[in-house]
Amino acid sequence: MRRPRARLIYNPTSGREAFKSNLPSILDTLERGGYEVSTFMTHAQNEATEAAKQACLDEFDYVFAAGGDGTINEVINGLSIMENRPTLGILPSGTTNDLARALNLPRDWKKSCEIINQRNAIPMDVGLAGSGYFINIAGCGRMTEITYEVSSKLKTHLGQLAYYVKGLEKLPRLKPIHLDITSPDFDFEGKTMLCLIANSNSVGGFEKLAPQASLNDGVFDVILVKPCTLPELVHLATMAVRGEHLQSDRVIYFQTDLLTVQSPETVELNLDGEYGGVLPQSFRCLKHHLNVLVGR
Numbered sequence: 001m002r003r004p005r006a007r008l009i010y011n012p013t014s015g016r017e018a019f020k021s022n023l024p025s026i027l028d029t030l031e032r033g034g035y036e037v038s039t040f041m042t043h044a045q046n047e048a049t050e051a052a053k054q055a056c057l058d059e060f061d062y063v064f065a066a067g068g069d070g071t072i073n074e075v076i077n078g079l080s081i082m083e084n085r086p087t088l089g090i091l092p093s094g095t096t097n098d099l100a101r102a103l104n105l106p107r108d109w110k111k112s113c114e115i116i117n118q119r120n121a122i123p124m125d126v127g128l129a130g131s132g133y134f135i136n137i138a139g140c141g142r143m144t145e146i147t148y149e150v151s152s153k154l155k156t157h158l159g160q161l162a163y164y165v166k167g168l169e170k171l172p173r174l175k176p177i178h179l180d181i182t183s184p185d186f187d188f189e190g191k192t193m194l195c196l197i198a199n200s201n202s203v204g205g206f207e208k209l210a211p212q213a214s215l216n217d218g219v220f221d222v223i224l225v226k227p228c229t230l231p232e233l234v235h236l237a238t239m240a241v242r243g244e245h246l247q248s249d250r251v252i253y254f255q256t257d258l259l260t261v262q263s264p265e266t267v268e269l270n271l272d273g274e275y276g277g278v279l280p281q282s283f284r285c286l287k288h289h290l291n292v293l294v295g296r
């Protein structure tokens, strides 16, 4: 029987640990798991997207993405745009690893390889914002700008803490923005501190930010935070840690598979932690668009 062909796309600069030093052992483990594996090392931004597209054209059965959220998002973008999509396996080696957290994937490479070797794939929803794909979350509002303002250097040194440091620094300067949101299920017009369009429940280190979100239910969980004072915002953040923030009168929550978000202001978008253009933008949830290997 033919062994499944897998393309491992990895970012050698992701995260704190040098992924490269474990590469021979990773390849050996995956080969022992029955895969025929070849590798592609990224040298710059967007190379992982192109490598994933090429893997689709080359009819690989699997693509394994090794890196942080940025690299994994690039691979998802490369796969999602293609007709023939290999199954995705993930080897998290970044700093925040929101997606890995949302999928309950371990950071340890041996455990990640074990999951990949089990070959347990589930169909997952993928969000489409204009021409950009995301699997975890899309966000806009001044608060989301924090994620891409955190420099790689700061992340390497402080890890998860880097986001909180940056968040605290920015908090006093946060201003609400005017948003106009239309969807078949709910419309909204008004000022918001934050707009999150979530596919998973784990975002920016908050593991229960969208407590009801599921990666394969075919809908987004939309969370809007109404204008609030700094103490109210801090209180909301502590509620969010416990997954209780949806009960707050400062929060609007609804589910939909389609929405358009506009603003009279210049508002930047964030897709899976990366810069994703500016508003206006339409968002569509593509149900079961990508098969992803997860633990049993």
Ligand SMILES: Nc1ncnc2c1ncn2[C@@H]1O[C@H](COP(=O)(O)OP(=O)(O)OP(=O)(O)O)[C@@H](O)[C@H]1O
Pocket: 011, 012, 013, 014, 015, 016, 042, 043, 044, 045, 046, 047, 067, 068, 069, 070, 071, 072, 074, 093, 094, 095, 096, 097, 098, 152, 155, 273
């Ligand atoms: N060889 C390379 N040198 C420098 N940057 C690279 C290289 N290959 C890819 N990149 C870019 O590095 C960026 C960050 O990578 P990635 O997100 O994987 O790691 P991270 O920032 O450590 O983790 P996380 O996003 O989970 O915090 C990505 O945008 C990617 O395009």
